[in-house]
Structure formats: structure tokens, C-alpha cells
Amino acid sequence: MRTQLLVYVRWSLISRWKRLLLKYACQGKPLFVYGSNDDRQFREYAKDGAVLWVVASHRDFRPTLVARLDQVERVGHEWRMSVPPGLLSDLKPVGEGRRYNYVVRGGKRSRFYGHNDVSGVLDELAFLGTHGNLVKQPGEAWVPRRHGNMLQRAHRIADATPLENFSRRLDRRSLFISWKHRDVKGRRRENLGVRRHVLEFTRELNRRGMAVWLDELALPDYRPKTADDNLLDLLLRQAMQQCRVLVGVATRHYGCISPDSTVNWTALEWRSKSKRNRALLFVDETPRVRCLEEKRSSCIDPQSAGLLLSGTAEAAAGDFVDWFLPAP
Numbered sequence: 613m614r615t616q617l618l619v620y621v622r623w624s625l626i627s628r629w630k631r632l633l634l635k636y637a638c639q640g641k642p643l644f645v646y647g648s649n650d651d652r653q654f655r656e657y658a659k660d661g662a663v664l665w666v667v668a669s670h671r672d673f674r675p676t677l678v679a680r681l682d683q684v685e686r687v688g689h690e691w692r693m694s695v696p697p698g699l700l701s702d703l704k705p706v707g708e709g710r711r712y713n714y715v716v717r718g719g720k721r722s723r724f725y726g727h728n729d730v731s732g733v734l735d736e737l738a739f740l741g742t743h744g745n746l747v748k749q750p751g752e753a754w755v756p757r758r759h760g761n762m763l764q765r766a767h768r769i770a771d772a773t774p775l776e777n778f779s780r781r782l783d784r785r786s787l788f789i790s791w792k793h794r795d796v797k798g799r800r801r802e803n804l805g806v807r808r809h810v811l812e813f814t815r816e817l818n819r820r821g822m823a824v825w826l827d828e829l830a831l832p833d834y835r836p837k838t839a840d841d842n843l844l845d846l847l848l849r850q851a852m853q854q855c856r857v858l859v860g861v862a863t864r865h866y867g868c869i870s871p872d873s874t875v876n877w878t879a880l881e882w883r884s885k886s887k888r889n890r891a892l893l894f895v896d897e898t899p900r901v902r903c904l905e906e907k908r909s910s911c912i913d914p915q916s917a918g919l920l921l922s923g924t925a926e927a928a929a930g931d932f933v934d935w936f937l938p939a940p
Contacts, residue, residue, distance in 0.1 A: 615662040616772040617653065618739070619646070620763035626668045626678060627831050628705070630724070634843040636699040641850075644681045644722035645695060647703045647712030650765045652742045657768055658716050659686040664766065665775060667730060669756060670832065673815060674731040680779060681718030725779070726786050726823035726851065727814060727830070733778045738770035739763070746770065782823040785937070788848075788855040789814070789826045789893075790881040794870055795863035806863055809895045809925055816929030822936075825851035857889040857936060858882065859921075860912060867912035882912055891919035891935070893928060 621629065633642040646664060648654040658664060664681040687695050695717060704712055734754040739762075741747040747767065748759060769775065789810065796807040814824045830851065831844050852858075860866055860882050869876040882890065892914055914920065919935050921928040 615657045615660075616665065616769045616775075617658060617662060617766040618665045618667060618737070618763060618769055618775075619648075619766040620675075620760045621666055621668045621678070622764070623668050623670050623832065625705070627833050629703075630831055630847065631843050632699060632702055634846050635702075636696050637846060640846065642722075642724070642847075643695065643699060644679065644718035645687065645699060645703060645715060646681060646684075646718075647700075647715040648766060649713045651713075652765065653768055654766045655714050658684060658714065658766060661685070663772070664716065664718065665769075665772075667734070667763070669760065670829070672811070673727070673829075674729045674818070675734060675754070675756070675760075676728050676818075677725050677730040677733075677775075677779065677782070679724045680722060681716065682721040682723075683719030684716040685719075687715040687717050723854075724830075724847070724850070725782055726788075726825040726855070727818065728782055728823040729818035729821075730775075730778060733774045734759070736774040737772070740768040740770055781821060783854075784856070785821055786823040786825065786855045787817070787857040787859055787932075787936075788852055788881070789824060789859050789861065790866075790878055791826075791861035792863055792866045792868075792870075792878050794865050796861075806861065806895045810861055810893070812925035813893065813929055816926050817932065820929060820933045822933065825855055852881070852884060857891060858884065859891045859893050859932070860917070862892045862894045862912070862914075879912070882916075890917045891921055891932060892917040894920065894922040896922065 633644060636643050646666070648658070661683045664684050665677065666679040666681070667675055668678050669675040687700070700711055700715060703715065704710070731754055735752070736750060737748070738746055738750040739748040747762065750770070791810060796803050796810070810826070814826055814829070817824050825848065827844055827848060830847055858881060860878065867876070867879045867882060869879070892912070919932065921931055
């Protein structure tokens with residue numbers, strides 16, 4: 613049985629780590645590299661085909677499974693050609709000394725996950741200490757401060773079956789939310805309302821076992837600095853391939869090109885050939901029939917959607933899951 617480890621990364625560091633893996637991407641695919649100075653479990657067990665699970669937590673959300681590094685191998689001299697030296701030096705935050713003592717790279721099946729709620733699975737897991745003793749019992753409730761701080765050093769998982777089953781469910785229950793930044797950014801009350809509703813919708817979907825790809829959560833606190841800074845675009849392109857459904861947020865400018873842009877991103881996302889299933893989310897209490905009437909002037913035809921969602925975030929999430937996961 614392969615050794616499986618879990619590490620809990622501070623939310624403030626997740627964007628930086630993801631950006632580095634994307635910055636040094638090879639043929640459009642991230643280089644899944646992770647480093648640690650832990651002389652206990654990481655040095656001893658993060659190698660020889662082990663699996664490293666990465667978990668983080670946002671202050672407004674429950675813990676989320678961020679990534680899986682599969683079939684990890686220790687990065688040594690023989691890896692110099694496949695792992696750029698720049699990535700090894702940039703991996704460690706500025707001001708924390710030189711490079712990490714131990715660095716691993718995940719294999720081809722390594723991947724990121726859409727935003728999800730892994731808290732129930734963390735309750736089920738048992739973790740082993742350095743000497744093989746249980747430092748968290750199976751079924752013991754997850755305590756963020758206690759267990760989160762402990763797991764900032766990687767710990768072995770006694771039985772990772774619940775986590776593996778959870779990741780497979782996420783593969784089947786992944787959706788992509790497409791929204792118009794012009795209609796959700798800024799301090800306008802209307803924009804703030806849309807953003808709040810979509811985040812609540814995401815939280816409700818997480819509670820129902822769905823993985824949600826939303827740019828704000830995929831790369832938290834990410835702000836592109838130049839026109840060539842396409843890291844988020846690279847990540848979301850992969851997300852589009854993983855997701856089974858696209859949900860467009862039907863705001864005023866959705867599907868329209870922005871005045872300062874040369875690419876109509878929302879229209880491209882909506883018309884993506886990889887997405888056979890589409891839904892429209894209307895951020896208000898308006899009945900669906902009236903929504904159809906109001907959307908006649910939109911660049912997106914509501915008739916191309918397989919599902920129209922409206923009402924509260926909780927109701928919309930429930931309708932979506934009923935449609936996506938019909939009763940057997």
C-alpha cells in the first residue's frame with residue numbers, strides 16, 4: 613500500500629504556490645512541486661511513489677481539498693533537467709532562508725481541484741505521528757486551530773480511503789462558474805450583491821458535495837500585473853476540461869465584450885465545445901419566465917441553457933443538484 617500524506621497550507625500561501633506551478637508549466641501543464649524542511653515525516657515518507665494531499669481553508673469557507681500530488685519522487689540531481697532551477701529557488705517565500713531541504717514532484721495524475729468542502733472527510737481520517745502513534749483518531753472532529761497547525765507539517769494518513777473516494781466524487785461532480793468581472797467587481801451595490809450571491813451559491817453547492825471552479829477561489833487574491841500574465845487563464849482552461857457543467861451568471865453584461873478588452877471571455881466560455889451541459893444563474897428572486905423575457909437583448913441565448921436558476925442561493929443550489937444528480 614502506498615504511503616499517503618496530508619499537508620495543511622495557509623490560505624494566504626495557496627495563490628503563491630499555485631502561481632509558481634503555473635509559471636513554470638510545461639506544455640501547458642503545471643509542474644506539481646512541493647517543498648518542506650520537515651526532518652520527520654516529510655523527509656522519511658514523501659518519496660518513492662507516495663501521495664501528497666494538499667488542504668487549505670478560507671476564513672469564509674470550510675477546509676477545501678486543493679491538490680493531489682500523485683506518485684511523488686524526490687527532486688535530486690537527476691531531476692535538474694525536468695524541474696527548472698528557478699522554480700526550486702522561488703518555491704520558498706522570500707526571507708525564509710535558502711531552498712527547501714526536501715522537494716518532491718508529483719506524477720502525471722497530479723491535479724488541482726475545484727473549491728469543495730472536505731471537512732466531513734477530515735473528521736473521518738486518522739493521522740500518524742512520527743513514531744506511528746495516532747495523533748488524531750478516526751471519527752474525531754476536525755478542530756481547525758489544533759489540527760490545522762499540526763498538519764502544516766505533513767502527516768501520514770492511517771487509511772486514506774475516505775479521501776480517495778471523496779476525490780473520485782469530485783471528478784464526477786465538478787462545475788465551472790463563468791461570470792462577468794465588470795458586473796461583480798468594484799464597490800457598486802449591485803456588483804457587491806451579485807458577488808455575494810455567487811459566493812453563497814458556491815458554499816451551498818460545496819455542502820451538497822460539488823466542486824466549484826470559480827476564479828476568485830481558484831487563485832485567491834490574484835491580481836494580474838501585465839497583459840502577458842495569463843496564469844489564471846491557464847488554470848481555468850484546465851478547469852474547463854475537468855468540469856462537466858458550465859454555469860453562467862446572467863448579469864447585464866454577461867456574454868458582451870468589455871470596452872478595454874479584445875477578447876470576449878464569457879462568450880467563449882459559454883460557447884465552449886467541451887461543455888455540453890449549461891445552466892444560467894439569475895441573481896434575483898424574479899420568476900424564471902420573466903427572466904427569459906428580460907434576457908432577450910442579451911448576447912447569450914437562454915434557450916441554449918439546459919437549466920435556468922433563480923431565487924435564493926440555497927434554492928438555486930438545490931435545483932442545480934437535483935438536475936445534475938437526478939434521483940436513481
